[in-house]
Amino acid sequence: xxxxxxxxxxxxxxxxxxxxxxxxxGALLVGCSPTDILNLGAKKIDFGAFGPFIKIGADGAVTVxxxxxxxxxxxxxxxxxxxxxxLDADWSRVLVEQSPANTKVYQNLLFGAQGTGGSTAxxxxxxxxxxxxxxxxxxxxxxxxxxxxxxxxxxTVKDSVxxxxxxKSASFADLLKDAAKVAPPTAPTLKDPKTxxxxxxxxxxxxxxLAKSTGTAIYTQDIHMPGMLTAMVAHAPRFGAKVASYDDxxxxxxxGVVKIFKIATGxxxxxxxxxxxxxxxxxxxxxxxxxxxxxxxxxxxxxxxAKIASARSDGTPFEARGDATTAFGGPLHTATFDxxxxxxxSMEPMNxxxxxxxxxxxxxxxxQGPTMDQVNVAKAIGVLPGAIEIETLTTGGSFxxxxxxDGDYVVECARIAKKIGGFTPVKLVWTREDDMxxxxxxxxxxxxxxxxxxxxxxxxxxxxxxxxxxIMKGSPMPQGKFEAAAVEGVLGSPYLKAASVVDGQVxxxxxxVSVLWWRSxxxxxxxxxxxxxxxxxxxxxxxxxxxxxxxxxxxxxxxRHLAVMDLATQKAGWGKPLPAGTARxxxxxxxxxxxxxxxxEVSIIDGVPRVGRVVCAVDCGIAIAPDQIAAQMEGAxxxxxxxxxxxxxxxxxxxxxxxNFDTYRVLRQNEAPTVxxxxxPSGANPSGIGEPGTxxxxxxxxxxxxxxxxKPTTSLPFVKA
Amino acid sequence: xxxxLEVNGKTLQVEAAPDTPLLWVLRDELKMTGSKFGCGIxxxxxxxxxxxxxxxxxxxxxxxxxxxxxxxTIEGLNGDHPLQAAWVKHDVxxxxxxxxxxxxxxxxLLAEKPHxxxxxxxxxxxxNICRCGAYQRIRAAIKDAAASKSA
Numbered sequence: 001x002x003x004x005x006x007x008x009x010x011x012x013x014x015x016x017x018x019x020x021x022x023x024x025x026g027a028l029l030v031g032c033s034p035t036d037i038l039n040l041g042a043k044k045i046d047f048g049a050f051g052p053f054i055k056i057g058a059d060g061a062v063t064v065x066x067x068x069x070x071x072x073x074x075x076x077x078x079x080x081x082x083x084x085x086x087l088d089a090d091w092s093r094v095l096v097e098q099s100p101a102n103t104k105v106y107q108n109l110l111f112g113a114q115g116t117g118g119s120t121a122x123x124x125x126x127x128x129x130x131x132x133x134x135x136x137x138x139x140x141x142x143x144x145x146x147x148x149x150x151x152x153x154x155x156t157v158k159d160s161v162x163x164x165x166x167x168k169s170a171s172f173a174d175l176l177k178d179a180a181k182v183a184p185p186t187a188p189t190l191k192d193p194k195t196x197x198x199x200x201x202x203x204x205x206x207x208x209x210l211a212k213s214t215g216t217a218i219y220t221q222d223i224h225m226p227g228m229l230t231a232m233v234a235h236a237p238r239f240g241a242k243v244a245s246y247d248d249x250x251x252x253x254x255x256g257v258v259k260i261f262k263i264a265t266g267x268x269x270x271x272x273x274x275x276x277x278x279x280x281x282x283x284x285x286x287x288x289x290x291x292x293x294x295x296x297x298x299x300x301x302x303x304x305x306a307k308i309a310s311a312r313s314d315g316t317p318f319e320a321r322g323d324a325t326t327a328f329g330g331p332l333h334t335a336t337f338d339x340x341x342x343x344x345x346s347m348e349p350m351n352x353x354x355x356x357x358x359x360x361x362x363x364x365x366x367x368q369g370p371t372m373d374q375v376n377v378a379k380a381i382g383v384l385p386g387a388i389e390i391e392t393l394t395t396g397g398s399f400x401x402x403x404x405x406d407g408d409y410v411v412e413c414a415r416i417a418k419k420i421g422g423f424t425p426v427k428l429v430w431t432r433e434d435d436m437x438x439x440x441x442x443x444x445x446x447x448x449x450x451x452x453x454x455x456x457x458x459x460x461x462x463x464x465x466x467x468x469x470x471i472m473k474g475s476p477m478p479q480g481k482f483e484a485a486a487v488e489g490v491l492g493s494p495y496l497k498a499a500s501v502v503d504g505q506v507x508x509x510x511x512x513v514s515v516l517w518w519r520s521x522x523x524x525x526x527x528x529x530x531x532x533x534x535x536x537x538x539x540x541x542x543x544x545x546x547x548x549x550x551x552x553x554x555x556x557x558x559x560r561h562l563a564v565m566d567l568a569t570q571k572a573g574w575g576k577p578l579p580a581g582t583a584r585x586x587x588x589x590x591x592x593x594x595x596x597x598x599x600x601e602v603s604i605i606d607g608v609p610r611v612g613r614v615v616c617a618v619d620c621g622i623a624i625a626p627d628q629i630a631a632q633m634e635g636a637x638x639x640x641x642x643x644x645x646x647x648x649x650x651x652x653x654x655x656x657x658x659x660n661f662d663t664y665r666v667l668r669q670n671e672a673p674t675v676x677x678x679x680x681p682s683g684a685n686p687s688g689i690g691e692p693g694t695x696x697x698x699x700x701x702x703x704x705x706x707x708x709x710x711k712p713t714t715s716l717p718f719v720k721a
Numbered sequence: 722x723x724x725x726l727e728v729n730g731k732t733l734q735v736e737a738a739p740d741t742p743l744l745w746v747l748r749d750e751l752k753m754t755g756s757k758f759g760c761g762i763x764x765x766x767x768x769x770x771x772x773x774x775x776x777x778x779x780x781x782x783x784x785x786x787x788x789x790x791x792x793x794t795i796e797g798l799n800g801d802h803p804l805q806a807a808w809v810k811h812d813v814x815x816x817x818x819x820x821x822x823x824x825x826x827x828x829x830l831l832a833e834k835p836h837x838x839x840x841x842x843x844x845x846x847x848x849n850i851c852r853c854g855a856y857q858r859i860r861a862a863i864k865d866a867a868a869s870k871s872a
Contacts, residue, residue: 072815072853205812212817213808215755215795222754275745347759347818347852396818397852432760638854661764670843672856
């Protein structure tokens, strides 16, 4: 499949060029950067005087161009605030616009490709957008300086107004033409963060709340274009199955059905509208070739993981320190943990609009990974990746689901649109069932721990085995020596730093069930394993869990962990009495460059854990949009708690048992906790916020339940169906 | 066949089979896309509209059941409902996809109970899923709108 890229000697491309996914991080042609190859066929972007990230209108209104998708995480507000701060723009007149797809101009500086994920949007844009804002500001200052014949150093800018002590003043609109002629400075002076007036304040609010409260925000699902057709696909009920044959006699009779044909992922029904497409699709009779399909059931897979972990014969070390041959003698603290497949279950099921006419391709949808999708679509339908135009819309959540390594639903849509041809818009609609049965799950994971506790009561030797499927396999991301995504949160843990012997291994299992990153990736399981183990060790040592952690953090010099733990426990009233039947649990976890501590107050009602109050303390570097940081903590706690309490995708003879929200239970209003967020002041560059709030909630609840019942948690979800 | 529907105060003729769910008539035929498709089985509430003032799941209500019924969608609130102002004030939406349904459910609640208790909010709003977890802001915004309405 993955033919290498071939370029003719003069650097022009062959028409049949196929880009291998390995190109993103791997081997490249001499004289050609990865970016150049990924961007092959791209149109030159004609941006204005203020560069690719800022447009200023004749009325002086500032539009910030976001290279990152906004799907709820509030990144558009944060990115715009960075520009507005350095530009000294009037925040009330700052707008945000989504950038087109362009791997060269709009790449994520931490990925080398355009894409949003890993809680990197703010972190990778921080200096880039500060410089863009400062540069535009300098251009206005220079224009005023020339016009007024006063030194630039004497000019001030506030709320999009440029002023001089002499009383002269002009708006951005007044100075726009002159400023646009000034050469942008190569190294604009950035503000001292201590002088920020917008960043870090409650003034930084979302720009999209009104549109999203009036039904006027446009999602992929809402796209209507003249002549547009709607497609649905009959997918295999078992992962790894393929179409053997199909009978479309009944489907063809459905009014509005236009075309039915086989594609790589199933049988597509193309119709005049959504309801006709669904009725047509449901009337298809498909026979599947299941010779290579997954036919196991969840308990069987879980048992095989446990067996693999115990045998430990095929592991790859992720950390090996000290002499493991002698360190694990005598009594050990042992534990195993099992985690299920999880669906992302974003509110908007997967969908995409594609138009194809030969080499001309346009995609309109909630695109999380433009470069990956361009490469995958290019491979699938034989066009140049950069030539694929993508209009990115906001989307009804993602939590990682819309960034797939295989192109998934996007490729499916492009294949259908190619077959239809003529640049006819084709909207692929997945139902909730398609979405929930469509794989790309957080993988099943098994952890096996054996810990030698020292005479002081703290871990002296730590043996840790993780068995799971690979998320990264087949992805264009750097693969590394081991599956880092499976062990992040174990690797780098201050508890491991405090131990003198560490023997960590990761073992990868195979299955046709597709797996993917899911909000906070490795932290979705490693945080529970580490934090719940620490509480059990603290209990064995007869120590308070906070005191126990404090000793380990001090030993590991984990200052940020100490700071968030102290803030969270202080605000939560750690140690103060609670009503009978309620207990507190704490967890602290570092992910995506940020550290979050959570204290959960938990009781048990009718056998189900009930989480009332959650206190979060977060260190995410310089806090740009404090209210959106709080919103992300609220959301991450809810998302993580939903999965911890109820989330599980199970297989029976290979068939997914959860099809919709009636069987895939999620947290609802009557079960939602009250979340309080406190931010540790920091002068460090901003780090992630979309994901780091998710990992700590499950262990915080598990630790509260341990305090309440004395019973340790060994698997999730807490509430089994 | 042609069916008359009364949507947001206007009588509209639509061409659709009688068993077509209202949601798809609103979205595909009338191009009123504020009401969202989330589950198709009345489990998530993203498609919530009012039928004679009562919240219904338009994804599971065939149009043949709606003759002579006054339907109100998010578009029918005209952007000036106190709940919408409260939603903006509290920056309730994250991805925003569920919010039309949340607001329609809340609007029906306030119409019946101008000063809802927490228990009233739980009872009226627990049929509406928000995967971003905006629940506590939704609750705060409902209380805020209730207070502003009486002020």
